[in-house]
Amino acid sequence: MFSYFAYGLRIQSDLAIPEFPETDFGCDREVAITLRNEYALTDYLPEQVIEKFGYLKLTRKDALFYIKQAGIFLVTAGAEVTVIPAPGVTESLLRFYLVGTVMGILLYQRGLLVLHASAVDINGEAVAFLGESGEGKSSAAGAFQAANYGVMTDDVAPIILDQTSPILIPGFPQIKLSREIAIALDHDFESLAPLHSTSEKRGYRLNSRFVQRPLTVRHIYVLATDSDFKSERLALQDAVVELSRHSRPSTLFHKPDSQHFLQCVSLARECPVYRLSRPRDLALLPELVHQVTSHLSLVSLIGS
Numbered sequence: 001m002f003s004y005f006a007y008g009l010r011i012q013s014d015l016a017i018p019e020f021p022e023t024d025f026g027c028d029r030e031v032a033i034t035l036r037n038e039y040a041l042t043d044y045l046p047e048q049v050i051e052k053f054g055y056l057k058l059t060r061k062d063a064l065f066y067i068k069q070a071g072i073f074l075v076t077a078g079a080e081v082t083v084i085p086a087p088g089v090t091e092s093l094l095r096f097y098l099v100g101t102v103m104g105i106l107l108y109q110r111g112l113l114v115l116h117a118s119a120v121d122i123n124g125e126a127v128a129f130l131g132e133s134g135e136g137k138s139s140a141a142g143a144f145q146a147a148n149y150g151v152m153t154d155d156v157a158p159i160i161l162d163q164t165s166p167i168l169i170p171g172f173p174q175i176k177l178s179r180e181i182a183i184a185l186d187h188d189f190e191s192l193a194p195l196h197s198t199s200e201k202r203g204y205r206l207n208s209r210f211v212q213r214p215l216t217v218r219h220i221y222v223l224a225t226d227s228d229f230k231s232e233r234l235a236l237q238d239a240v241v242e243l244s245r246h247s248r249p250s251t252l253f254h255k256p257d258s259q260h261f262l263q264c265v266s267l268a269r270e271c272p273v274y275r276l277s278r279p280r281d282l283a284l285l286p287e288l289v290h291q292v293t294s295h296l297s298l299v300s301l302i303g304s
Contacts, residue, residue, distance in 0.1 A: 003029075007103055007158055008169040008214065015083065015091060018193075019099050019203065020172050021212075031106065033081045033098065041084060044072050058254050063105050069198075070094055073102045078109035093196040099172065100155050104248045107158040112169070113263040114248040117157040117220075119168055121150035122296060126168040126215040128157055129276075130246040131223035136280070139181045140223065142204065143285035146185050150211035151175060159217060161266050166217040173210035174203045184282035217271045219296060222246070226277035229291045239273035240264045272299070 004011040004020035011020065013033035041050050045066060049055050055066040063075040070093050071086040081102055083094060107114045118141035119128040129140045138154050145151045153171030160167040174193075178201050182189040192202035222234070222242045234242065243264040244250055256264075274295075278288055 006099075006172040007107060007156070015094060015098070017095055017099065019095065019174050019205075031079055031081065033083065035083050035085070037085060039084045041066075041072055041086060044074075044084065056252055056254065058105065058108075058249055058252065060109055060111075060257070060259075063109070065097075065102060065105060067097060070097050073097065073105075075102060075105045075109060078106050078111075081106060090196065092194065096196045096199070101252070103171075104156045104158075105252075107156070108248045111259075112158040113161055113243075113260070113267060115157040115159060115220075115243070116155065116246050116248070116251045118154045118175075119152040119157050120144040121152060121211045121215060122218070122293065124215065125218035126152055127218055127292070127296070128168065128220045129223055130220060130242060135223045135225070137223065138176050138201075139184075139282070139285060140288060142175050142177055142181060142185045143289050145175065145206065145209055147286065147289045148209065149289075150209045151206055152211045152215065159267060160214070161263055161270075166267050166270050167214045168217050169214050170211055173206035175206065176201045177204050180282060184285060217267070219299075220267075220271055220273045221276040221292065222273065224275055224277045225280050227279060228277070229279075229287070230277045231274045231291070231295045232277075234273045234275055236265075236268055239268035242273060242275075243267055 002013045002016050003023055004017055005023040006020040009030045010028060011031045012029040014035040015033060053068050057064045061077055065073040069086060070089050072084040074082040085094060104114045115128060115130060117128040117130045118137040119126050120141055129137045131137050141151050141154050152168060154175045156171055158169045179189045187204060189202060192204050195201055195203055244256055250256055
């Protein structure tokens with residue numbers, strides 16, 4: 001049995017998850033991850049579903065997440081994950097889904113607003129980057145880390161909204177980088193941790209500049225591609241739409257419920273959301289850091 005701390009949770013797991021920081025909390029766990037090799041996929045799904053690439057049945061209390069090459073992940077009440085592995089699956093592939101999609105589902109069940117985002121620490125406050133897959137969330141986090149800023153999370157960004165200000169909870173110390181982005185950030189791609197056999201990306205493990213404490217969310221940027229840098233604040237309605245479409249369960253192709261909508265409205269009211277347009281040129285990653293920090297300094301002066 002392994003003990004970890006990630007996403008603000010004490011996790012006890014049958015499966016080794018080297019991506020998560022180890023900890024020692026005795027029996028005071030909040031999440032249990034159980035590996036059940038004795039069960040078959042057909043115990044939970046009919047053959048016609050098993051032949052598909054994937055399947056998801058999701059509620060606030062129970063979820064069944066299936067990936068053909070990996071297996072079935074049962075998530076219950078935001079506290080228990082049961083893994084029924086597919087025949088011949090590697091542990092690395094199970095971990096790939098566990099640390100990302102499955103934890104996102106679990107945090108959603110725990111009542112948090114789970115953004116599909118990366119987030120960094122700028123002057124003691126969290127700044128998050130939303131965007132479609134491939135739009136540059138991880139490269140933005142990597143660029144800030146290379147510029148000596150702390151990274152809070154990559155891919156899954158859970159936010160607590162029942163306090164005075166929205167609070168972003170750190171994930172775990174890893175950024176997913178493609179070969180091109182790793183080279184642009186002066187990392188040796190071959191030395192980075194493989195994610196799984198079919199992934200073109202690798203994991204850059206943060207030995208330093210990983211922020212382990214929750215921080216107030218200061219600003220949110222929705223990444224977009226354009227010929228030049230530009231930051232434009234979104235109206236409340238547009239901000240709510242962007243927050244909803246870039247968060248669980250929308251990113252899992254499930255219709256959000258009223259609780260999710262109200263969370264998006266609350267966050268949009270508390271935290272300004274900007275559309276950040278920029279050229280898709282990896283040589284300009286340092287300029288991205290400069291543009292964001294300069295914009296934050298400007299809005300702090302003029303108050304918008």
